[in-house]
Amino acid sequence: GESVGLHLPTLSVQEGDNSIINCAYSNSASDYFIWYKQESGKGPQFIIDIRSNMDKRQGQRVTVLLNKTVKHLSLQIAATQPGDSAVYFCAENIIQGAQKLVFGQGTRLTINP
């Protein structure tokens, strides 16, 4: 079946270090991918997206890398800050009639002072 999984359910990093969150996806036909950040009690917040015809995209302090050969997605956060503590989800866009996002279980990122 379709699934988007994450290699690590939790990740702890020191404040100021770079964080890398990984994600494996299963549908080679997925055309679009999004990273979301979810804080406690809130809905998922859009961070950055990437189309399947790209392999890298940069935002403010964040970079998404896409490796279609191995169906792998990663989110890099530079100079991690306490406010980055949250659960991070990757999602792939699957077109089966309608378009739907398939989410992974998420990675909890904890920032140590």
Next chain:
Amino acid sequence: ETGVTQSPTHLIKTRGQQVTLRCSSQSGHNTVSWYQQALGQGPQFIFQYYREEENGRGNFPPRFSGLQFPNYSSELNVNALELDDSALYLCASSFGQSNEKLFFGSGTQLSVL
């Protein structure tokens, strides 16, 4: 803030009851998608509404139904509530059936006792 608003924020129901959740889409968006997020899991696609019609559905039973109104706001109805329906219900809006930069509301936390 995404401009997607949901009500109520929290709701407690008993098994067998019916519930209606509401969502107002972001200005300019004509597509609404609903997701269910169980505790510790990623969101799962319930269905999408476009131009007042259901445009795609995930693996949810018929007791999950919805509506979209001419102003593009939407309702999610769940009949014969079960304990496993306890979850965070998320609404997201977009333009033209696309999930590009899909923005979520803060969700309705439903507890079924």
